[in-house]
Amino acid sequence: MKSARPYTMRARAAGAESTRSRVLAAAVGQLKGRLRSDIRLNDVAAQAGVTVQTVLRLFGSKAELFRRALDEVLEEMRDDLDQAEPGDVAGAVRTWFDHYEQFGDVVIANLADEHDPAVAPVVRIGRERHRERVRTVLAPQLGRFSGDERERVVDALVCMSDVYTWKLLCRDMQRPRQEAEATLEMMINSLLGGS
Structure with a gap:
């Protein structure tokens, strides 16, 4: 039983990271096409296939989610330019x-x-x-x-x-x-x- 616990924790951590990546990718996608003020957390959550509560649990706030998403968008823009x-x-x-x-x-x-x-x-x-x-x-x-x-x-x-x-x-x-x-x-x- 003890050997199964580390595997379960690693699987949970991997699942959480996958969810975090999906949420961030959804926010990045939204920022590329819409004004930030027009984007609701419901839009991001729906696109990522999670609840708004999950988004907030992972990022703490809408402001923090969009700060990280903006960093990703700006880096992509820099690479393109x-x-x-x-x-x-x-x-x-x-x-x-x-x-x-x-x-x-x-x-x-x-x-x-x-x-x-x-x-x-x-x-x-x-x-x-x-x-x-x-x-x-x-x-x-x-x-x-x-x-x-x-x-x-x-x-x-x-x-x-x-x-x-x-x-x-x-x-x-x-x-x-x-x-x-x-x-x-x-x-x-x-x-x-x-x-």
Whole structure:
């Protein structure tokens, strides 16, 4: 009988970890397509096949669940955006457009709701990471600028590659993606002196 107990405890621990992973995956999936304020714990629990009480027992609170889910989403986004090599303007534009096609609508909705204390940190992180990505992927071209001029160029590149530029080109002007990407590449290359 004593030998069965450690096995039972390991099986329970494995089951709990599997449930935790399912709940977190459900929260991540919800965050990718909806505003956090629109997501109920019932939605996450139903998608994971558990009760709301189980979600709360595993994560303690809705805020903690979504903090962890946001970390996962941000890491996935970073991995996706890191596909372009530094200096590759076309690759950078392609990864931005891939990102915006997947998350653009949620990002724009979050920007509209950034006064909400639950949304404001997400918007702040998004802005910081976008600026960081611009600096990283266009670092070779930025090397010829210095001081205040470099910061103004980075500001301009952040504006050019912003989600609203994607929305303007692809949604409002209804340009085909290939044409929209070519337009953004032209803007960036014009500023940086590339071809």
